[in-house]
Structure formats: structure tokens, C-alpha cells
Amino acid sequence: MSSISKFWFVFLFCVVSVPCSGQDVDITADVVYGHKLGLAMTCDVFAPNEKTNGAAVLFMVSGGWYSQWSPPEQTQVRFKPLTDQGFTVFAVRHGSSPKFSISEAVADVRRSVRFIRANAERFQIDPNRIGVFGMSAGGHLSLMLGTASDDGIADSKDPVDRVSDRVNAVVAYVAPSDLRIMAKDSPERLASYDRFPALEITTEAATPDSPIVHVSPDDAPTLLLAGAKDDLVPISHSRNIHAAFEQAKVTSELIEFENAGHGFGGEDARHATDAMVDWFVKHLSESPAN
Template sequence: MRLTVFSTVLAVLSLLAPSLIRAEEVMIKPDVVYGHKFGLATTFDVFTPAQNANGAAVLFMVSGGWYSSWSPPEQIQPRFKPLTDQGFTVFAVRHGSSPRFSIAEAVADVRRSVRFIRLNAEAYQVDPDRIGVFGMSAGGHLSLMLGTASDEGNADSKDPVDQVSDRVQAVVAYVAPTDLRIMAMDAPDRLAAYERFPALEIDANTAEPDSPIVHVTPDDAPTLLLAGAKDELVPISHSRKILVAFEKANVETKLIEFENAGHGFGGEDAKQATDAMVDWFVTHLTEKP
């Protein structure tokens, strides 16, 4: 009985509380539910410039090791400031996490997030034809999957979300795995470090459908790759090989290599990477005059 009363009070308070939180020059809408599975909700936070929004959306894949953590949106808002300052509306997308959920399920989640945002583009005041995505490491992998292996939706689905395309118009992938087959348990040269990641307890056959490099085709989104030459977790060969695949398919692409960086950037490298990321989205998502 006490639990029922407490739940009722929480429900009433949630209806009374404002759905938008103002953080300086950005309006934050937290914990938007874009899907459900096994009784759990998948969510994203929305960061909308209070002024001079340019109508384009940029999705950030909240993922490391295919684990998607939650943080108070006010705490992570500063990392999106370079984008919101340029007028982009940012969506911080969370997916079902390893080890409970597989990489394939994480890919399915982020696909749905794009479909949901496109379906509800008017509510978020964004253009459904100007959606970009970026992420780091596993988040970069998920970004590349959206750039290379998306579709136009299933017109016969009973779910209106699934009827919508999950294609994106621009991708930025930081230190991203591009071929999961060489990270699988049966890969002959598998790095010992991958033993720490339950998501990679897969064989090469299972890994293939979720390897961006096998999906590269001429209709892929323009893609910027950012990689550290000294990365010992995701060697730079991942980015170099998919760069070659993109170039062969005539996909607009660029690789920026950071000579002294490992699996992540600091100092001037971080600034240069952020500037390049923002410029890529400005170039590919901003409406031309």
C-alpha cells in the first residue's frame, strides 16, 4: 500500500514538473522514451539552442564498450556546446547495454532512435533530411553502422516508427572499430584487451553483420574519421581500411590521424578533433543559401 501511494505521488509530481530545463542558452529535454524492450525504456536527452537553431539534428551515441551509461543532462551539456553554439539540436542517445544486450541489439536500438527522431522531427523543430551522428569508440562504431547499413523503413510494419527511414546525412567517427570480425573470439590475431569486453564474446560469423566495413556502398553518408596513430585498443588500421573502402565506393570521406594520440584525444588534439567534427556537420547539414 505504501509503495502504491508513493508511486502515485511520483506520477502526479512528474505531471506537474516542467518537461524542459533551461541550462544557460540551451533548452534540455531529458529522458525522452523512444522504445521499449523487456520492460525497459530506451531514452535520449535533447539539447536545443534557445536561439538561432539551424534546424539540423546531431545524434551523439552514448556508448563505450557497447555499454551506455546515464548522466544528468546538465552535466554532459558542456560537451555539446561547440555544436549547440552553431545552432545544432543535439540528441544524446542511449541504447541497451552490454552484457545484457548484444552489439546487434545496440545497433537496432540506435536505428530506432533515428527513426523516432525523424518521425517526430516537427516536434523537435529539426529537418528530417538533415540528421548527423557521431560517437567515440563503440559509439563511433554505432555511428558508422548508421552511415553504412541503414534503410528506408518497412512500409508494411504496424509500428509507425519502423515505417520511417533510419538513414543519416553525415557521420563523424572517433577511434571507431570498423571490422568486428578481427575482434571476435575466433579471430587469429585478436588483441588480449578484448577479453575485458563482454560484447565481443562473439564469433566472426556473428560479428560480420555488424561490421561497418562490409556494408560500404556508394549511397553511404559523408564520413569523417578521427583516429590516434598510437591507439592500442582500436588500431588505426580500422580507420585506414574503411577509408579505402569509402574511397573505392566514391563516398565523400576524410581521415584525420593524430600522430601522438591513443584511444582518445587530449589537449590540442581534442580541440582539433572537435573543430573538425563541428566543421563536418556545418558543411554537410547546414542549409546552403
């Protein structure tokens, strides 16, 4: 396992693997939500056996815009705080860097939302109660779904593409909100970004995939979780998009962890997880149509 892969494994484990009691879940592995270049795009589904609340939460399996497969029986514990509250969780993988670009990853996760909504009856979820969360690159993808989604591509020949990819709540951990300042031609680029092939992009190419560019009043309610000592994705990313949300009158909240860097442990991890679950309980408790 590479040093980057090890980092993201430890990071994900520390953030969301919080001991929690509750019912078991039914796991459906490798559900195919689309195809490209002859390959299947997949997600794993974790559905509570009982006391389901009818809402879905998508987790973006992404770190540095790398997306890796892990046995779902091993990752189940990461989602217990959500499944114990009755949420059905979808662990969504996208086309991984360096083979695929950030733009392609965004397109993939948009496809996943369309597919899950189109198959709401199959998954026994309410298509109007879909949340999304992720960490770092996964947080970026979550923000893109919260700010830059649409109501469907009306003239598409693919019926899935005609379904909306909008989400109803977002939680973004330590998330890049402005890829323009991370691009290779940006004077603000940090040297550490040279380790991430996905960021070998120009400022111009980065603009469409920068969530802060897309903020508008109809964006999903968004919770931002950020470490004040983060030297990989500085906290300014979260502060700036939070300010943009406030200006657009989007429901949002920023929780800053004073002593945390790019990832949380101990009490910070528990606090972040509790805040994430509470956000989804609050904003996915009933259909917006009700």
C-alpha cells in the same frame, strides 16, 4: 565506478569538453524513443534557445558498448561546440552490454533515428538533416548508421519502423570498423578485448555488424578521427574503411593524430572537435532535397 567506466568518462570529457562561449540550451531529459522487455529506451535533447539551424546531431552514448545515464545538466558542456552552432543534439542511450548484444545496440540506435525523424516537427528539426557521432563503440554505431541503414520497414505495424533510419553525415572517433577481427575466434583478436563482454562473439556473428562490410556508394559523408598510437582500436580500422569509402566514391576524410592513442587531449582534442563541428556545418547546412 569500475575502471572501464572511469576510462570512458575521462575519454569523453577529454574529447569533447572544449571551452566555448554561446547561448544557453533547453534540455529535455529522458525522451522515450522506444521500449523493449518492459524498459524504456531514452535520449536527452539539447536544443539551442536561439539561432537554431534546424539540423540535428545524434551522439551515441557508448563505450565498449556500455551505455550509461548521466545527469544532462552535467553533460551539456560536451555538446556546446555543436549547440553554439545552432545544432539540436540528441544524446542517445542504447541497451547496454553485458545484458544486450552489439546487434541489439545497433537495432536500438536505428530505432532512435527513426523516432527522431518521425518527430521532426516536435523537435523543430529538418528530417533530412540528421548527423551522428560517437567515440570508439559509439563511433562503431555511428558508422553502422552511415553504412547499413534503410528507408524504413514498409510492412511494419509500428509506424515508427516505417520511417527511414538513414543519416546525412557521420563523424567517427577511434571507431572499430571490422568486428570480425575482434571476435573471439579471430587470430587477430587482441588480448585486451577479453575485458569487453560484447566482443564474446564469433566471426560469423560479427559480420553483419561490421560497417566495412556494408560500404556502398549511397553511404553518408563520413569523417574519421583516429590516433596513430591507438592500441585498443588500431588505426588500421579507420584506414581500411576510409579506403573502402574512397573505392565506393563516398565522401570521406581521415584525420590521423600522430601522438594520440585511444582518446584525445589538449590540442588534439580541440582540433578533433573543430573538425567534427565543421564536418556537420558543411554537410548539414541544407537539406539534400534542396
